[in-house]
Amino acid sequence: MFMQLLAIVASLAGAPPNIVVVLTDDQGYGDIGAHGNPVLKTPHLDRLRAESRRFLDFHVSPTCAPTRSALMTGRHEFKNGITHTIYERERLAPSAITIADVLGDAGYRTGIFGKWHLGDEDAYLPGKRGFGEVFIHGAGGIGQTYPGSCGDAPGNSYFNPAIWHNDHFEKTSGYCTDVFFNRAMDWMDKGGSKPFFCWIATNAPHAPLDVMPKDEARYAGLVPPDVAKFFGMIANIDDNIGRLLERIKASGRERDTLVVFMNDNGGTVGCKIFNAGMRGQKVTAWLGGTRASSFWRWPGTLEPGDIKAHAAHVDVFPTMADIAGVKLAGPVSSQVEGRSLLPLLLDPQAPWPDRYLVTHMGRWP
Template identity: 70%
Template sequence: MTFWRSIRLAVAVAWTCGCLGLAGAEHLPAAPRTRPNIILILTDDQGYGDLSCHGNPVLKTPNLDRLHAEGRRLVNFQVSPTCSPTRAALMTGRHEFKSGVTHTIFERERLSLKATTLAQVLKSAGYATGIFGKWHLGDEPDRWPDKRGFDEMFIHGAGGIGQTYAGSCGDAPNNTYFDPVILHNGTFEKTKGYCTDVFFAQAIKWMAARKGRRPFFAYITPNAPHAPLDCPEQYERLYAGKVSPMTAKFFGMIAN
């Protein structure tokens, strides 16, 4: 399996449904003899109907449609209705309450330090591990992803870029979706561009640097299309006049 083919296949979902026990999948193959590169992409607040391959008559998502066609498709799944609980279950393979996550704010989003994460399991198996985007399982340094099994950490804070709540859950002050300040391996960095593009560019750079070396696990978690709704103007224009102005922004965030 080539490096770029492994990206197109997005085999992470196969690992998730096979090992975490959270979902069933169609045509699950036998375990591969080699260790594939694993890429898990998790968008935020995107519903089942927000894909053209799922029948949306307005939204165009050719790249996501290709992942749908070539990747692993889940047909039996259970999720939580909010961010942190779902991410806790995904990272641990356990019900979120067992890992101490019961909400998205007020320090109830913090993953128990006793929990074992998917990244820790893969790291122990010889994988390089990286997260790019949204973590939302604790903003204190001892709960950062780099303490939970990730070698590479490139994230925003809280539940969304620019969000701040009472307690310890917060992002960089006055952060926005364009040119966001990102926490990169313990240091805050000012970036250039739209947040989704920033996260994917960093992830692709990191993956390319590992081509031909040990296998990697890339957890790419853009905060789009989570509110506040904002996107590059050229993507919003694709839907202007076809849907409401706010829906045009929402669709633009997905299309981007």
């Protein structure tokens, strides 16, 4: 163990790694084959999990925009001004410093692909929040529009969606999840030797349950029709996870790239089949609403295995800064409320003081 830790410390002292985050939308903890789901097959996610440090007691918010704000800032949701997912209560406080700001200042290329959901007005868009490459849909989902400024391109669809690319809408071709992964992987390959921070946030498997027919067919007749669509959307995500891992390997960057996988809140449609024995789901403060997957894969640096310590979304920001060799100081140090998980990633038995994490639902009218 001691020699392994020495090797890890040496690798961390070298060039900072690339960081890829994959965040799925409404895929619960139980919506992964390796977590015991009796129907859903996720071979690539299962492989990713098996090759990762994996947190068994990792918690997020019961809905998506609050979770995203905590991940981006290392600060709890209400302090970010996020109390809902719509009605302009999903807008990230302009004063907030994001992990993209911090990593960009440290020399990283920064890109976001997919779902942002922290404000659709110009001042709130990710291009003003530290991301150099922006390729996103609007609102909380493709085609969604609500009173106020929270809205996507009118009539937008999961198929051939119009996507906001830096400063204009771009009409794309294909299924949304494929489009986001394709664009992200192409962007990763274009930056030369600079490290990159790539945020891939799928809007799937969030409703509406628009799914590729071939993916729905995998589960048709095995589960109710809505679950077949939902599981089909996850199957497509799983396929893209496989493509991502192979692309990173083929590029020769596998040992220089940290891949993190998480989901944004508790499960939804899939809970009809399996919820890992938990009470509650999305939009509840029970365990089924907050427990999430958290896989950290970095071949040659992080040994696969379980981490039992209590961890949360607010811990991701300081952890990534730590891994990138960034010392948090000044306003950002005061902003961050989470702890770096790096000691646990290096040694799951590392001291980890007890803590309280309180979940508060803010979806009042």
